[in-house]
Amino acid sequence: MRSYSPFDQLIMNADTALRTLVGQPVLTHRPYPADEQAAGETADDSFSAEEKKHIAGLMRVNHSGEVSAQALYQGQSLTSKNRDIKEKLRQAALEENDHLEWTKNRLLELDSHTSLLNPLWYGGSFAIGAFAGAIGDRWNLGFLAETEHQVAAHLEEHLNKLPGGDFRSRAILEQMKTDELKHATTAIEHGAAELPPPVKTLMTAMSKVMTGTAYYL
Numbered sequence: 001m002r003s004y005s006p007f008d009q010l011i012m013n014a015d016t017a018l019r020t021l022v023g024q025p026v027l028t029h030r031p032y033p034a035d036e037q038a039a040g041e042t043a044d045d046s047f048s049a050e051e052k053k054h055i056a057g058l059m060r061v062n063h064s065g066e067v068s069a070q071a072l073y074q075g076q077s078l079t080s081k082n083r084d085i086k087e088k089l090r091q092a093a094l095e096e097n098d099h100l101e102w103t104k105n106r107l108l109e110l111d112s113h114t115s116l117l118n119p120l121w122y123g124g125s126f127a128i129g130a131f132a133g134a135i136g137d138r139w140n141l142g143f144l145a146e147t148e149h150q151v152a153a154h155l156e157e158h159l160n161k162l163p164g165g166d167f168r169s170r171a172i173l174e175q176m177k178t179d180e181l182k183h184a185t186t187a188i189e190h191g192a193a194e195l196p197p198p199v200k201t202l203m204t205a206m207s208k209v210m211t212g213t214a215y216y217l
């Protein structure tokens with residue numbers, strides 16, 4: 001794998017940030033789960049206005065979570081010294097781009113919008129990721145595994161909160177959950193350290209702030 005100068009890396013990070021926030025992310029071209037797995041299921045016009053608003057709130061939270069995941073991985077990969085780990089982070093980030101795109105598509109289908117605070121989530125998560133990347137491989141991977149576990153638990157919670165007939169959102173979240181658990185397993189297999197409980201608690205608290213806000217804004 002070729003190595004990049006700090007300047008190259010800066011430009012690549014700026015490019016990814018802009019693509020994540022306002023542009024078109026680089027995708028893996030997997031099919032959109034809502035069309036693939038929920039083909040022919042209930043159309044959105046069967047939901048009440050209130051239900052649509054609720055589903056959009058949940059999907060906005062998930063989209064913001066993906067913005068944060070993207071920023072975390074970019075930050076982690078920037079400061080990590082280990083090439084193999086950098087490559088794993090790059091692959092995971094690519095799949096997170098699919099998640100980003102799917103949740104955004106779903107929001108558009110529901111006539112809604114992504115979170116106005118996404119630049120804030122991106123900036124904060126990037127800084128946390130860069131810190132995790134700098135403190136060493138095992139912690140870096142531990143941070144990745146914990147993030148993915150928390151996201152997967154969150155997706156499970158959202159699957160329970162979706163209206164029963166929303167097969168399209170369900171298909172998206174199910175595929176995302178599968179991917180996140182795979183990312184966590186990869187991190188553990190590469191030697192992730194178990195994070196100290198206070199760090200996990202802090203991460204949960206921070207994600208609560210984000211999920212509580214992005215549902216509305």
Ligand SMILES: [Fe+2]
Pocket residue numbers: 066069095096099176180
């Ligand atoms: Fe994701």
Ligand SMILES: [Fe+2]
Pocket residue numbers: 069092096148179180183
């Ligand atoms: Fe993930």
